[in-house]
Structures are given as structure tokens and as C-alpha cells.
Amino acid sequence: xxxxxxxxxxxxxxxxxxxxxxxxxxxxxxxxxxxxxxxxxxxxxxxxxxxxxxxxxxxxxxxxxxxxxxxxxxxxxxxxxxxxxxxxxxxxxxxxxxxxxxxxxxxxxxxxxxxxxxxxxxxxxxxxxxxxxxxxxxxxxxxxxxxxxxxxxxxxxxxxxxxxxxxxxxxxxxxxxxxxxxxxxxxxxxxxxxxxxxxxxxxxxxxxxxxxxxxxxxxxxxxxxxxxxxxxxxxxxxxxxxxxxxxxxxxxxxxxxxxxxxxxxxxxxxxxxxxxxxxxxxxxxxxxxxxxxxxxxxxxxxxxxxxxxxxxxxxxxxxxxxxxxxxxxxxxxx
Amino acid sequence: xxxxxxxxxxxxxxxxxxxxxxxxxxxxxxxxxxxxxxxxxxxxxxxxxxxxxxxxxxxxxxxxxxxxxxxxxxxxxxxxxxxxxxxxxxxxxxxxxxxxxxxxxxxxxxxxxxxxxxxxxxxxxxxxxxxxxxxxxxxxxxxxxxxxxxxxxxxxxxxxxxxxxxxxxxxxxxxxxxxxxxxxxxxxxxxxxxxxxxxxxxxxxxxxxxxxxxxxxxxxxxxxxxxxxxxxxxxxxxxxxxxxxxxxxxxxxxxxxxxxxxxxxxxxxxxxxxxxxxxxxxxxxxxxxxxxxxxxxxxxxxxxxxxxxxxxxxxxxxxxxxxxxxxxxxxxx
Numbered sequence: 001x002x003x004x005x006x007x008x009x010x011x012x013x014x015x016x017x018x019x020x021x022x023x024x025x026x027x028x029x030x031x032x033x034x035x036x037x038x039x040x041x042x043x044x045x046x047x048x049x050x051x052x053x054x055x056x057x058x059x060x061x062x063x064x065x066x067x068x069x070x071x072x073x074x075x076x077x078x079x080x081x082x083x084x085x086x087x088x089x090x091x092x093x094x095x096x097x098x099x100x101x102x103x104x105x106x107x108x109x110x111x112x113x114x115x116x117x118x119x120x121x122x123x124x125x126x127x128x129x130x131x132x133x134x135x136x137x138x139x140x141x142x143x144x145x146x147x148x149x150x151x152x153x154x155x156x157x158x159x160x161x162x163x164x165x166x167x168x169x170x171x172x173x174x175x176x177x178x179x180x181x182x183x184x185x186x187x188x189x190x191x192x193x194x195x196x197x198x199x200x201x202x203x204x205x206x207x208x209x210x211x212x213x214x215x216x217x218x219x220x221x222x223x224x225x226x227x228x229x230x231x232x233x234x235x236x237x238x239x240x241x242x243x244x245x246x247x248x249x250x251x252x253x254x255x256x257x258x259x260x261x262x263x264x265x266x267x268x269x270x271x272x273x274x275x276x277x278x279x280x281x282x283x284x285x286x287x288x289x290x291x292x293x294x295x296x297x298x299x300x301x302x303x304x305x306x307x308x309x310x311x312x313x314x315x316x317x318x319x320x321x322x323x324x325x326x327x328x329x330x331x332x333x334x
Numbered sequence: 335x336x337x338x339x340x341x342x343x344x345x346x347x348x349x350x351x352x353x354x355x356x357x358x359x360x361x362x363x364x365x366x367x368x369x370x371x372x373x374x375x376x377x378x379x380x381x382x383x384x385x386x387x388x389x390x391x392x393x394x395x396x397x398x399x400x401x402x403x404x405x406x407x408x409x410x411x412x413x414x415x416x417x418x419x420x421x422x423x424x425x426x427x428x429x430x431x432x433x434x435x436x437x438x439x440x441x442x443x444x445x446x447x448x449x450x451x452x453x454x455x456x457x458x459x460x461x462x463x464x465x466x467x468x469x470x471x472x473x474x475x476x477x478x479x480x481x482x483x484x485x486x487x488x489x490x491x492x493x494x495x496x497x498x499x500x501x502x503x504x505x506x507x508x509x510x511x512x513x514x515x516x517x518x519x520x521x522x523x524x525x526x527x528x529x530x531x532x533x534x535x536x537x538x539x540x541x542x543x544x545x546x547x548x549x550x551x552x553x554x555x556x557x558x559x560x561x562x563x564x565x566x567x568x569x570x571x572x573x574x575x576x577x578x579x580x581x582x583x584x585x586x587x588x589x590x591x592x593x594x595x596x597x598x599x600x601x602x603x604x605x606x607x608x609x610x611x612x613x614x615x616x617x618x619x620x621x622x623x624x625x626x627x628x629x630x631x632x633x634x635x636x637x638x639x640x641x642x643x644x645x646x647x648x649x650x651x652x653x654x655x656x657x658x659x660x661x662x663x664x665x666x667x
Contacts, residue, residue: 031474057474063504068463068497075467078452079402079481081474083467098494102457103464109663111445111453112436116666147664171666 010189012182015157016046019164020084022193024054027082030168031058033073034086034122035066042088043124044183070096070121074104074173077119082168090123090177091137104173105148120167125179125216125267127304128311136304140215141273143175144245150174150198151244153267155219157187159242162196170198179217179267201248203255207235210261210325213252213278215241218265218297218321225321234329244274252278253286260291263324265316270298292331295324345553350621353395353552355634357387357614360411362642363420367410367427368588370646376427378440381456383411385550385582388613389514390415392555393482396563397450402468402481404461405454407442408514408581412484417449420641424649431659432652438663450479458519459485459492462511466498469509469572480508480566488519490533496540499574503540506571510562511537513574514549516581521591521599537574549577550613553620580608 010018023030031054036042038051038061051059062069066087073085087093093100100121108116127136144151150172154160160178167174204219205226214222219240226236237255241248256262262282264275275296282294297316305314364384370376383390386408394415397403405412410423418434426433427441435443442456452468455461465483472479489495490513502509513533517524524531537544543562548554555577562573584591584599591599618631 028475060505063497063500065494065497065501067494068466068501071460071463071494071498072467072470072501075404075452075461075464075469075481076471076474077467078464079468079471081467081471098457098460099463103455103460107453108666110435110439110443111663112433112438113663113666114435114445115447115452118666150665 007188008191009186010157012157012160012178012185013044013046015161015189016164016178017048018189019161020047020050021053023165023168024050024058026193029080029082030084031060031081032084032086033060033062033069034088035062035064035069035092036088037061037086043086044180066092066095067098071099071103073119073121074099074117077104077117078107078115082118084120084122084168086122086124088124089126089135090139091134093121093123093139100143100149100173100175101146105146108172109148116171117173118171119173120164120176121173122176122178125177127179127181127315130306130308130311132306133303138268138299140175140177140244141268144274148173150246151177152198152242153177153216153244154196154242155182155216155240157185157189159196159202161189162194163198163242165193166195166198169195174198177216181217182220185220196242199243199246199248201242201251202240203237203251204240205236205238207237207259209235209259210263210328211237211239211252211255211259212263212265212321212325213239213241214265215244215274216267218267221318222265222321224318225325228318228322229325234325236325247277247281249281249285252282256282256286257289260289261328262290262294263297263321263328264294265297265321268299269301270296271301273298292328295328297321297324347626351626351630351634353391353556354617354621355638356391356415357552357617358634358638359420359641360387360390360414361614362638363410363414363423364583366642366646368583371587378427378429379586380427380441381408381586382581382583382588383408385608385612386514386516386579387411388552388555388617389512389549389577389579390484392552393512393559395556396559397480397482399449401479402450402452402465402472403484404452404465404468404481405444405484406458406461406486406489407454407456408486409442409444409454412454413444413446413451416446416451418444418446418451420645421648422446424645425652428649429654430649430652431655432648436663437655459489459494461485462489462498463494465509466502466507469502469507470505472508473505478567480510480563482510482512484512484514486519487513487515487517487524487533488527489513490536491519491527496536499537499540499542499572502572503542506569508566508569509572510566511572511574513576514579515576516579518581518585518599520585521597523599532576534574534576542572542574544574544576546576546578549579550611550616552613552617580611582609582612
């Protein structure tokens, strides 16, 4: 094993690429299947070098048949493999709800634990760039709703690699969701094989005034917001959820019990989504700690627009998180 | 309706009797379950395989326990023919902890990975792509296994079938697409759901060899399987077969869906016509005509009834799952 050189930087997308290289070279059961694995149009540089190194038997670019291709990955998992099935725009995964939810998610339970489907289903959130409503959606909450699925959403290069490795090694179906807006972020990434544990959130910044629970790309924005808030004298604790399901309730509860204030920032829609679930857990289990009503920062209940000015208005960023925190902090009980 | 003698002489008497016994095991199991549904002891939906036994038995006779099969809602026949346990089947259908799926799946979710039976599901066509994946796994590993997808005529309306045919052909996957055309998709006769009744023609645009075979003649099924399974195993790509058959019971449970009854689907004379082609009695007539004595059948019948009696007793005496176990098996640890 090569030990990492100190401070080796890697982009988020190349961290995924390294995870795939390492897992495919150490486990002959791992293979990559999906639309566009040969094409940077679809998967950026996350799959670079894989086809040349592992051949078309294990790096399988597919017809546009999301239902059958995802089912193929699930079936291969049931037959002992460790497939990674990629959907380069996660919008396409809607064609594959049957193999993902009816089959993979339920298989272990409905068969009394006789066989699980250890498959990674990797969906890329592909927002921005005037791609409109069917190439921009963040559908993580839909998958997190179904029993039997794990859902991970790394926001840093380190986690992108470590969660991919953990997802591949997990004996259950794992929905791995990344975001093209994160692909060029660079940070320290060890060269060795390592796992980031599924189900563990990360406290990215400690603070005693307010808790910001952020999902995926919103973690990046939450850290920016925290800097702005610090200049205003508000110390925010930023929790990067990393795994949506199973939810790391303990880390969130501990923080909210300390700060008494909560803002949840999600990359998905507001209604019936991940932010609602997190807020519900807090009101169920830490109601007495809350000093103010919770605020949520999420996409409006509107499809993704195309035109750039509309896109700018559509996606909340750090400023919206700052504003939400200020609303919470300004609350005065009657 | 008789079975002809063409190309059948290579089968040993033991083999012939084992085909017969395996068909009878399925028939006896299904008809016993039918009684138990009527008496109210079985409550979960059972899609009975009576009338289609020749297909599962003929196909599985050419598979090893290493080969994979996936089934659909009409799953008992495939499970038993592949070598599944009669006791665990009855226990599963009665919702017992000792069932093959621990009482978590019931009739529509039977499985035994130890014999290559990787599962069944009532989402019509939902397991076709899973069999494709098992075949892909076999191809990547180069381990010589084949995968069989059993599905019905109703599944021919699902787009995933065409997606799967295309991908299987593109990659020459060792998968056998086995369509059991029993002429009804739940309550809909095939003439109301397909422009062409010939499902086998679906394979042609994908360059997949397809045949239409009498699915009520176990020796014809056996003969087809013996020709194609090995070809498939050797890497010659997928094959497709449409077995023509008929469900002696209705879509689900004992009801035979006869016209005039409340389900009001199938004409009486159609049912009578197919009853004459019953695969079990047809094969009995063949065996009698080929020198087997009634005595041999009686012996087999007795042993099959005994097996089903014992399986039912085992199921009845087995415990239900503990309610504390409600949340077991959501995730593999």
C-alpha cells in the first residue's frame, strides 16, 4: 500500500475516480455499468482510465435502458458481484424505480435475510447550466423514503472517495449521490484505501449559537455562511450530514441541545423532503432545547428553470442561509 | 392429446419417472394449497402453477444447482423444480418463521440461494433484468453458469423485456428468456392485450433465436432445454422460448375464472379443451403406453402425497415469526 504524501490534493471527481480504480483493482467482483461511462459528457473525469485498465467486461457503457440496466446491476449483486451502476443525471433514475425500490431495497427483507443486493447506485445531481427541469433534479429524499436503502451524499473530496469505498463494501443497496457543482473542489485526499463510515455526519465547524445541518453542496454554502455570520458575532455549528439514511440523529441532537437553534439547508425541494424529516426528528426528541422556530433553506416547490436569471433566483446559496440564521436568532418569545 | 415418441428414446426409465414425480410434486403442492385457501388456512395470495408443471420441470432438469433462476408471482413450480424444499415452501405460505423467506415474503417471494433460486417477485417483468444481471455476473467471472428468467405473457407488455433482450443480445449473455404463455394476463385474454399473439416474435428484432414450444408436453420442454441450455452456457448468446400453456386454476387462488362465475373470464369449452392437454395426465398416458405400470405411478403418488402431508405438518407445527423480529432484515449487518 502506498501511503499518502502529505497534503496531496485531489479534486472531488478524481477522488471518486481513485476510489473506483482502487476498488476495481482489489475486488474482481466490482464493475461499473451505466450510460456514458466512456464519456466525459456524462460522468466528467470520474471514470477516466477505468476502461483502459479493466476492459469493457467490467466498464460497461450501456444502451439508454435505465430500467433494465439498473436491474442488471441489482441482479449481478444478487449473484455475488459488487456492481456500481451510474446514472449521469439522477433524473434518469426515475425509470429505474422498480429495480431500485421494489427489488433491491426489499430483497433482503422480503426474503427473510436470505440474500441482499450489495449494489451501489450512483446518481449525479446535474444542476445549473440552463439544463431545466429534467436534468437538474435532486431526488435523494425519494430514495431515503424507502426502507432498505442507504443514501449517502458526500460534499468533500475526502468523503467522496471514502463513502464510495464504504458504499461498495456495504452489503446493502446504497444510493450514492454527488453533485456536479462539487466536482472541481480540491482538498487533501489520502492515497490509501479508506472508508468514511456510512451513517456518520461530520461537524465541519464548531459554534455555540446556532446549528446548521447541511446536505451535500449546501455544506459548502453553510461554511461560507458561517464565516459571514462569525463576522456578525454569530458562531454557527455546521454539520455536514454526509449520509441521509441512516440518519445520524445523535450528532444533530447533540448540537441542537447545545445551541438551541436550528437551520436545515437542503439541495432538494422544501416540501415533504429531507429537511422536513430532520426538523421532525428534532421536534420529537429535542423540543425542549429549541429556543426559536426552526428555519429551512431548500429549493422552492417549483421545477428547475432554464434561463440563467431564473436559475440564480432558484438556487439558495450562502446568503439565504445567513438570512435564515438571522431570522432564528432574532426570534423573541411572546 | 398424446405425446409422440420422436427423439425420446434416449431418456432412461429413471429419468422419465423423475420428470413425472417432479411434476406431480408441484401439482400435489398446488392443489393442497388450493384446499387450504378455500378452508381459510392460507391467506396470502397464491398464484397456482397447476397446468404449467411441465415447463419448470423440463427446464430445471437441464440446470445444475449452480445455475441461476428468477421467478415471478407464479413461483412455486420454479422453486420446487429447481430443488427447493417442500417444507420451507409450505411454511412460507403459512407465514411461518421456518419458511424459505422466514415468513416475510409468502407465496410471491420464495428463494433458495443454495440451489441457485435467487428469488421471485410479483412485479410483472421485475425479475427479467435481475436474471440478466446474474448472467452478466457469470460472464464476467467466466464461471459457466446460465441464468433463466421465467415470466408470463403479461410481462410481454413491459418495456423492460425489450430493453433486456437488446442488452442480452449485444453482450451475448448466457441468459434464457422463458415465457410461459398461459393466454391470460390476470383477467385479460391475450387477444385484448397484444396485437400479435406470437410473443416469440419479440426476440427476432434483437437477433435472438426464439422458438414456440408446447409447454404442456414435458418431453418437448426437456428436449428444447437440452438443446439450448448448453449452447447458452458455451457463450452463444441468449435464447428465447415461448411455451404455450394454460393455468388450470385462475389468476390467483383456487378460482378457475370460469365464465358465469364472479370472475367471469374464461369460456368453459376453452378450459375443457386444455384440461385434455393437462401435462401430468398426458405424461402418464405416455408412460403407460411405453411400458410403465400403474403400480409405479401409485408408488410415486403415495410418496408425493406423503411428502406434502409432512410438509404441511411441518408448516403447521412451526412457529410464527416473533413480533420482536418485525424489523429484522431491513438491512444486512
